[in-house]
Amino acid sequence: MEIILAKNHGFCYGVKRAVEMANEAANNDGKSYTLGPIIHNPQVVGRLEDKGVSPVQEVSDIAEGTMIIRSHGVGPAIYEEAEEKGLHVVDATCPxxxxxxxxxxxxxxxxxxxxxxxxxxxxxxxxxxxxxxxxxxxxxxxxxxxxxxxxxxxxxxxxxxxxxxxxxxxxxxxxxxxxxxxxxxxxxxxxxxxxxxxxxxx
The missing domain is CATH 3.40.1010.20 (4-hydroxy-3-methylbut-2-enyl diphosphate reductase, catalytic domain)
Structure with a gap:
C-alpha cells in the first residue's frame, strides 16, 4: 500500500495553539477543564484527560480551577459566568x-x-x-x-x-x-x- 500525504496537512495554527495552552494548564496547580472537547480528536482529548484536563459541557460543571475555552470560541456570557464563579480563564479561541x-x-x-x-x-x-x-x-x-x-x-x-x-x-x-x-x-x-x-x- 502506498500512502501519499497532502502537501498541507495536520493541525492548523489555531488548533495547535489550543492544545499547547491546554498542556500548559495541565502543568499548573489545581484542576483544569475544557469547555467541550478541546478539538475533534478523541486521542488528544484522552491524553489531556490523563494529565488532569477534563472536558465539561457547562460552566456550571466547574466548581473551581481553570476553564479553558477551546479554539471554536464562546459567547460573551460565558466569560461573565466564569468571572462570577472566580474561575481562572485560559482563552484558546483561535485568533x-x-x-x-x-x-x-x-x-x-x-x-x-x-x-x-x-x-x-x-x-x-x-x-x-x-x-x-x-x-x-x-x-x-x-x-x-x-x-x-x-x-x-x-x-x-x-x-x-x-x-x-x-x-x-x-x-x-x-x-x-x-x-x-x-x-x-x-x-x-x-x-x-x-x-x-x-x-x-x-
Whole structure:
C-alpha cells in the first residue's frame, strides 16, 4: 500500500495553539477543564484527560480551577459566568475566530443585516452569532441563500473552516440580495491550503 500525504496537512495554527495552552494548564496547580472537547480528536482529548484536563459541557460543571475555552470560541456570557464563579480563564479561541466574532458584532452595530456562512450547529458558528446578539442569519448552502429577502445593507461573515468553493457560489447569489454588500472573508488560510491540497490529491 502506498500512502501519499497532502502537501498541507495536520493541525492548523489555531488548533495547535489550543492544545499547547491546554498542556500548559495541565502543568499548573489545581484542576483544569475544557469547555467541550478541546478539538475533534478523541486521542488528544484522552491524553489531556490523563494529565488532569477534563472536558465539561457547562460552566456550571466547574466548581473551581481553570476553564479553558477551546479554539471554536464562546459567547460573551460565558466569560461573565466564569468571572462570577472566580474561575481562572485560559482563552484558546483561535485568533481567526476572534476576528470573525468581532466582524459579526460590527455588522450588527452598523445596523446591517448579518449573514453567517457556515454550519448551523457548529460551535464556532454559534459563538460568532452570540457576539452578534444571536441576530445573524445562518446560511449553509446556495439553496438557503436563494431564499433570502432583498435588504438594504448586508454584512457577511464566514466560518473559518467553510469551503472556499461554496463561499464563492453563495457570494454570487448574495450580491443580488443587497446593493450594499460588505463581505468579511474570514476563511482561514490554513483551511484554504488544506482544501486545495485535497483537490490536488484527488
Amino acid at each position: 481567526h475566530v476572534k476576528k470573525a466574532q468581532q466582524d459579526a458584532k460590527s455588522v450588527i452595530n452598523e445596523g446591517m443585516t448579518l449573514v453567517i456562512l457556515g454550519e448551523k450547529n457548529h460551535p464556532e458558528v454559534k459563538s460568532i452569532n452570540l457576539w452578534a446578539n444571536n441576530e445573524g442569519i445562518i446560511i449553509e448552502d446556495e439553496e438557503s441563500a436563494q431564499k433570502l429577502q432583498v435588504v438594504e445593507k448586508m454584512g457577511v461573515v464566514v466560518q473559518t473552516t467553510f469551503s472556499q468553493f461554496k463561499f464563492n457560489s453563495i457570494i454570487d447569489i448574495l450580491e443580488k440580495k443587497s446593493k450594499n454588500l460588505k463581505v468579511f472573508k474570514t476563511i482561514c488560510n490554513a483551511t484554504q491550503e488544506r482544501q486545495n491540497s485535497a483537490v490536488d490529491l484527488a
